[in-house]
């Protein structure tokens with residue numbers, strides 16, 4: 001059986017990616033910690049799109065749990081031909097005040113799990129000369145982020161990794177894409193400890209963000225910045241703006 005694996009499918013962008021992928025007639029493997037939410041989604045997907053939706057409860061911050069997830073998929077003989085490395089979270093506060101354990105967990109989910117799952121499934125995609133990977137990065141991946149220093153740095157890692165692997169794979173039919181949204185109205189702002197932050201009031205919706213990522217992935221693009229304003233800023237204006245000014249603006253945007 002072939003299937004697309006979606007991490008962070010229990011809410012927000014990941015939930016929409018799972019529905020979009022299933023709507024194309026593709027089987028889906030739904031991964032997150034909140035099993036009940038995944039079960040509800042799986043039932044909805046199977047009824048609506050007549051595909052298989054399997055649920056995997058997994059804390060991606062737990063290295064052992066990630067290994068068990070990979071083993072469980074291998075034991076079912078599933079070829080993961082689409083991988084959506086989407087699960088992730090932020091964390092607010094100055095670096096000096098942040099809890100070291102929380103930041104380590106953020107790195108484990110946003111970076112380490114993404115690397116491990118890519119190592120687990122990319123080689124078979126290359127062997128079969130078929131497959132797509134969509135990494136949910138962020139516009140945060142292009143700039144430093146005072147008050148969310150570790151989060152912005154994790155997303156810079158994802159952008160860099162995606163650009164390099166996309167280039168390495170150019171002679172194959174496998175493609176890796178990074179979806180880089182600006183603010184999106186999901187559970188993210190609450191998980192990041194940013195409360196009802198003003199920055200998210202005018203945020204994009206999860207469905208249109210997921211759709212832009214999905215379409216860019218199918219076209220085989222390396223990077224898609226889903227927010228038009230941020231796209232102009234990052235691609236054309238930021239190279240001419242002094243770092244200090246960018247740091248001040250980002251800090252102000254994130255001040256509660």
Ligand SMILES: NC(=O)c1ccc[n+]([C@@H]2O[C@H](COP(=O)([O-])OP(=O)(O)OC[C@H]3O[C@@H](n4cnc5c(N)ncnc54)[C@H](OP(=O)(O)O)[C@@H]3O)[C@@H](O)[C@H]2O)c1
Pocket residue numbers: 007008009010011012013014031032033034035058059060061086087088089090109136137138139180181182183184185186187188189191203206
């Ligand atoms: N919303 C934004 O403004 C925004 C902007 C740019 C980029 N992004 C990125 O978009 C991605 C999706 O976020 P979202 O906005 O859709 O936020 P969300 O609604 O909070 O969804 C986050 C998803 O990640 C999963 N997750 C978090 N920690 C996990 C863990 N330890 N193990 C397994 N799954 C875990 C959550 O599932 P469980 O809680 O059930 O485990 C949930 O399904 C993230 O990578 C985020 O950094 C978001």
